[in-house]
Amino acid sequence: MTSKPAATAKAATESKPAKISVRGVTKTFALGRETFTALDDVSLDIADNEFVTVVGPSGCGKSTLMNILAGLETPTEGQALVDGEEVRGPGPERGVIFQQYALFPWLTVRQNVEFGLRTMGMAKDERRRRAEHFIKLVGLERFADALPKTLSGGMRQRCAIARAYAVGPSILLMDEPFGALDALTRVKLQEQLLDTWSQDKRTVLFITHDVDEAVFLASRVIVMASRPGRIYDVIDVPAVERDEDFRLSAEFAQLRNRVWHSVYHQDGATAARTATRTT
Incomplete structure (x- = not known):
């Protein structure tokens, strides 16, 4: 199986309007008499038919971001837009796939x-x-x-x-869909998903804890930081064949190491600098 990702992130977003736009989204939850900030001033554009993965430590707001885009949560501040229209609830143009098969x-x-x-x-x-x-x-x-x-x-x-x-749906929102599967099945499902996507394109936002999965699937990897949740880094993945050779290549190893470092060795200064980055 071989599959090609969408054009690299910058080219995709420069050639056409964003399919998904997140504009200064902050989300807070009440915890007794206090509040917890799950997302803090997050901004992001995703192009039509782009495949984007989101990875980050636990508690960084990945699922909260997806729930806002799915219309299951509303932002405390900011806007989530699909085709330029504000998301105000679930809609048929957005398909949602969770870890549980449902x-x-x-x-x-x-x-x-x-x-x-x-x-x-x-x-x-x-x-x-x-x-x-x-x-x-x-x-x-x-x-x-x-x-x-x-x-x-x-x-x-x-x-x-x-x-x-x-x-x-023109958009698929996927929250850890392969998280409960064994390693071999997970790899096969990753390849199957890319094969399906290459034949019948959709805009995909795919949330994962797995760094290898994030790099293998995406044209762009969004790394988030926690407490509060914000964008820490945005890493482009070259438009190459997604196959076993890519998984075993030096290029994949370099990308994996960069994403791994961004996820597990975050520092406050870099997080603050990239918190509102868009591409």
Whole structure:
């Protein structure tokens, strides 16, 4: 399997308006009589069809940022925009995939993938055609009539990805979707996701704790710092073939080491300097 990422981050954002814009977003939560700042003045642009990963230490606000973009949380200050419109709640243009598969256990793979299409009122024949297209795209055509309990964890997550793709979102928001899987399955799912993305492009924001995963998948890696959550560094990944040769290359090792250092050796001065960086 070989897949190519989107154009590098700067080229992507310079050639067309941002698909996702985060403008000075701050999010605070009440903790008794005190408040906790999960995000502090975060600004970020993501281009149409760009694949961006977000990595950082626990408590840096990665999931809070995704929840704001999904419309599940509202910023305390600032704005989150999709296609120039402020996010005011969940919308069909944004598909969300969590670490938990959230499949209906009493429905088959096909029925799970068709579920969103049914709620949209799509005709049965078109619903079936569309579901079968995305089931094939994620390599589950042999298991279309299987129940989730008979599938491996990786297969269940592929079903969740097919379901998200089927309703036609222009954006996929993915929060640690492979975090509960074993290492080998995780690598296979990373390759499968890139293969699916290369065939049927979407704008992807992918949250992970895994530095290798962040580098392998993305055209841009956003490193966040915690307490409060803010952007610490933005690292471009060259547009090269994403395959085993890339994983084992010196270039990958250098990128991995840079991201690792940014995640685990953060200093206050650099964090303050890059807190509102956009590219």
